[in-house]
């Protein structure tokens with residue numbers, strides 16, 4: 001009989017779920033763009049179960065991760081998103097040694113040895129360099145976050161945007177707009193601003209091949225490219241980058257299910 | 261396993277508060293007596309001083325002067341949740357919110373603001389003693405206290421030492437200042453310097469230091485008979501009363517209690533010890549509960565803090581006293597700082613390091629990124645850092661902290677498993 005496990009990643013801005021069959025095959029995944037403290041996690045689970053045709057009772061083990069992991073109390077276990085991102089990335093890229101995860105409100109850099117996280121660094125309190133930074137900037141620029149990569153790629157001129165504070169950077173962007181700077185150049189500057197900050201954190205852990213980027217911001221090729229330039233290192237991403245945390249959670253859940 | 265299992269996550273029923281042990285009570289009394297003595301001196305018309313924590317207390321003690329310690333006072337105020345209000349008062353006076361929280365609290369007090377923590381109220385100073393071996397923020401902070409209260413300031417400048425050894429020229433430079441401080445304090449106290457009394461005071465301080473080190477060393481036992489967090493509380497005695505025989509006696513009593521615990525296989529730690537960490541930096545006094553919660557939840561005991569080696573000095577004359585006061589946590593070079601910490605991490609067998617990036621304390625936090633790198637490389641243990649503040653709760657976020665602790669625990673667990681696999 002097959003073993004099904006579920007991983008739920010309750011982030012600050014979105015909720016992601018994955019059902020895994022026998023610790024290998026992703027049967028189904030779901031994503032709702034609302035995170036902890038909202039109906040997002042419940043809706044993501046409901047959507048997942050509906051799409052897969054499976055029931056909660058079919059799951060051998062359910063594990064929650066992410067910023068809001070402790071807000072769902074009906075699961076079997078909670079684990080930090082640090083370990084889950086490490087585990088998910090290792091599943092997708094068995095040669096991984098460094099993981100950069102840019103989430104909604106934090107940035108993590110993980111050092112991986114044989115698939116296990118042995119050390120990590122996270123951002124300080126400031127939201128500069130996180131997904132929230134991009135959200136704020138997109139709003140000021142009146143563009144969709146999902147269009148940032150494409151627009152930034154059209155940049156022809158380098159514009160420096162501060163990386164020390166989201167609020168400062170926002171006012172810099174506003175003054176650039178007032179001066180008539182091209183939006184594409186500003187966006188490219190924003191990508192480099194994030195990359196600059198994240199690179200500093202990455203160097204603290206050290207870069208070792210393979211370097212994998214996970215989390216929603218990895219979908220933005222502008223940030224990935226800027227970070228590759230800052231680090232002088234190739235970065236690998238997965239098409240299911242947003243689900244890596246949930247995938248890791250479902251993999252840990254599988255390990256637990258086997259021990260049950 | 262490290263993570264929070266549903267089966268083990270249930271909160272234990274609230275237990276009635278345990279009565280403090282005789283040693284803990286004695287240690288608390290020693291500190292209360294220091295504050296009480298200041299009020300008595302004021303009532304009797306004797307001068308009282310405000311002193312930085314690593315000013316040579318031996319001098320004022322020899323001259324029989326009553327002295328209180330603003331850093332200890334600020335920590336007490338912060339722990340009793342009056343830090344934010346006092347910081348805001350200082351900010352309204354014009355002091356920037358980026359200045360050390362201890363300094364802001366103290367400057368509010370220096371200007372006459374009254375704290376809600378009655379046990380930490382102090383009379384206004386008649387003289388101020390500052391030794392900047394702690395940090396350079398001290399210099400301006402104490403200058404401001406003196407100016408606000410229109411009283412003399414005795415400043416001892418201890419240069420940052422970029423060598424492990426203390427050069428003779430440093431000793432001469434500091435000795436000159438110690439001698440001058442004695443002359444000034446003779447005038448303030450109206451008492452003459454008494455070499456015999458000085459020897460006795462030094463003997464007391466050495467006895468306190470030895471007992472303090474002995475207490476700290478009990479954290480080497482596995483499992484430890486106490487929480488290293490207790491040392492942060494007991495630091496109050498080292499800061500405010502190291503020259504008093506009562507402090508030495510109270511620490512000796514504590515060492516006896518710990519010895520008993522070791523013999524009986526018991527501990528004052530309120531949970532079973534699964535992991536051992538070094539806690540780096542000053543705790544977030546206003547958020548001690550939040551600080552302790554995930555540590556308790558994951559069985560993490562703090563078994564190493566840098567205060568142990570940094571305050572356990574023993575000396576025998578004025579020159580070696582000068583040398584001792586060169587060695588404060590932020591006035592020594594990074595090699596010395598790493599050496600202290602790695603030594604204690606090895607001796608006290610830690611599995612990881614938890615670093616407080618303290619928004620108040622720039623000197624201490626600034627070098628931690630490099631130290632963290634060295635700990636991981638030299639000791640092979642994971643480190644996690646979190647943002648917080650020793651006195652201003654506005655700079656601490658409990659949810660962020662919990663994730664970092666959980667991450668550290670998971671990394672320690674992985675490390676353990678990897679080491680076990682290697683050993684097999």
Ligand code: SF4
Pocket residue numbers: 360361362363394395396397398590620621622623624650
């Ligand atoms: S906490 Fe840091 S900045 Fe504040 S007085 Fe102490 S050493 Fe100086």
